[in-house]
Every structure is written in C-alpha cells, then in structure tokens.
Amino acid sequence: MVALNHELESKFLGATKILREYLPRSLWQIAEKSNYLGHTDVAGKEEDLCFMFCDMCEFTRFSEVHPASAVVMTINVFFEEASDIICNNGGDIDRFTGDGFLAIFTDPYEAARASAIMSNRFKELSHILSDSTGQKLKFRTGLHYGKALRGTIGGLLRKDYTVLGDAVNIASRIESNCKPSKVLVSTAFYQACSNRISTDEPFTIQVKGRNEAIEVRYLKKVLL
The missing domain is CATH 1.20.5 (Single alpha-helices involved in coiled-coils or other helix-helix interfaces)
Structure with a gap:
C-alpha cells in the first residue's frame, strides 16, 4: 500500500x-x-498593469514556405528566449497566440527593460537563423500601462485566468501599428517610467474600434 x-x-x-x-x-x-485559504476558485481584481504584446511580422508568408514542424521549432527558439527574459525581469507570459504572446508586468520599467533586451536578442537570433529560414525574421512589440480586470472566465469544465479591459485592447492595437523590429509604447506607459527611458517624439495613431486617437512613441533607450 x-x-x-x-x-x-x-x-x-x-x-x-x-x-x-x-x-x-x-x-x-x-x-x-x-x-491555503480554503477557496475553491480564484478571485479576480482590478489593478494597474503593464501589457506587452509581441508577434512575428509576415508570419503567413513564413508559414507558407516552411513545413509546420519547422515553423513551430523556429518560433520556439525565439519564445524560449522571450520567456527567460520576461520572467527574469519581473513579468509573466499570460498566453501565447501562435506567432505572438501577451506578457504582463506590474512595474513599467521592468517591462521596458525586458522589451529592450528581448528586441536586441531577437535581432541576434534572426541573423543566426537567416540561413536556415531564408529570411530575416522580425517582431513587433507594443507596450501600454493601464487598469484592467485580472480574473476568471469560462465555465465548470474549462476556465482561464486572464486579463480583460480597454487597456489590454489598446496594447494589442499599439503592437499591430508598430514597425518591424521596433518597440512602440503609449504615452501612458512612457509617463509611468519616463525618468528611466528615452523615446522618439510622440505621434498619434487611429485604431479600429476607438473614436479617439492614441498617442504613442517609439522606444529608443532604457537605462539598464
């Protein structure tokens, strides 16, 4: 027994x-x-968080000319590095989305630092893998800081613990408007850690589903 x-x-x-x-x-x-407290579920709460969206540019074209196994293996090379960098800088990956991911931070500076390190590492990996992949792989990264609900969605048979709210949607839209191999941040994010980062001049973008334009700027330097 x-x-x-x-x-x-x-x-x-x-x-x-x-x-x-x-x-x-x-x-x-x-x-x-x-x-430990005797609860049978995970309670949700609203809090101020940093949201990092990142995905591969021209993923459709890349997947068209490579077998699925090679696509997955290549993406995992990048995402293994991203996971280490994000976790070592106080963040947590909320979910992977095929060719991209959403990471969450509580500290804006840690999010900026992770994005800068990750962007440089991705460029190095792309150069190393260019011979086997046939192209220089590039990623877009968008950062936003705001309030969101972190809680449970789903039913009895399947649940997920994730983030919901306008701030999450804004971060996603910022990433989709970012230039390849760049990091685009909202003014709200910039203001939360402006004493430790530098950016290009601000400009506005108009995104789908919102009447008001969003002010953003490209990240230039992070004080590591």
Whole structure:
C-alpha cells in the first residue's frame, strides 16, 4: 500500500510539473494562496498593469514556405528566449497566440527593460537563423500601462485566468501599428517610467474600434 501511494504521488507531482509549464506563473501563486485559504476558485481584481504584446511580422508568408514542424521549432527558439527574459525581469507570459504572446508586468520599467533586451536578442537570433529560414525574421512589440480586470472566465469544465479591459485592447492595437523590429509604447506607459527611458517624439495613431486617437512613441533607450 505504501509503495502504491508513493507511485501515485510521484505521478501526481509529474503531472503537476507538466501543467506548471503550460500555465502562467502568477496563476500558480494565486491558486496556492486560494487553496491555503480554503477557496475553491480564484478571485479576480482590478489593478494597474503593464501589457506587452509581441508577434512575428509576415508570419503567413513564413508559414507558407516552411513545413509546420519547422515553423513551430523556429518560433520556439525565439519564445524560449522571450520567456527567460520576461520572467527574469519581473513579468509573466499570460498566453501565447501562435506567432505572438501577451506578457504582463506590474512595474513599467521592468517591462521596458525586458522589451529592450528581448528586441536586441531577437535581432541576434534572426541573423543566426537567416540561413536556415531564408529570411530575416522580425517582431513587433507594443507596450501600454493601464487598469484592467485580472480574473476568471469560462465555465465548470474549462476556465482561464486572464486579463480583460480597454487597456489590454489598446496594447494589442499599439503592437499591430508598430514597425518591424521596433518597440512602440503609449504615452501612458512612457509617463509611468519616463525618468528611466528615452523615446522618439510622440505621434498619434487611429485604431479600429476607438473614436479617439492614441498617442504613442517609439522606444529608443532604457537605462539598464
């Protein structure tokens, strides 16, 4: 009986380790706290957060001329680096979106620092992989700072713990308007850490679904 219990515990821990790799780190931390308090769900709350959207430029063309296995392998090379950089700078990847991802930070400066390091590393990787991929792979990154609801969506059979709100949508729109290999930030983000970053001159973009234009600027330098 003892041996059987040990085997079951070992399998459970193994499954838990696998699941941890597929879920945001913040969810595990909150879930552990909720479980300790005797809760059966994860409560949501509204808070000020930094949102980083990033995706590959011309992904459709790249996937058309490469087998799916090569596409996935190539993307994983970049995203493995991105995951390390983001986690080592206080952020957490909320979700991957095929050729892109959404990362969340509580500190705007840490988000800016991570984006600068990641952008430089992506350029290095693109140069290294250019012979095997046949093209220089480029990514767009958008950053915004604002209030959003971080909570649970879904039903009894499937739930997700994510962020919802206008600030999240703005960050996504900023990224889609960014030039390849650049980092575009909102003025709200810039103001939250302006003493530690420098940018180009501000300009406005008009995005789908919004009446008012959004003021943005390209990130130039981060005090590392």
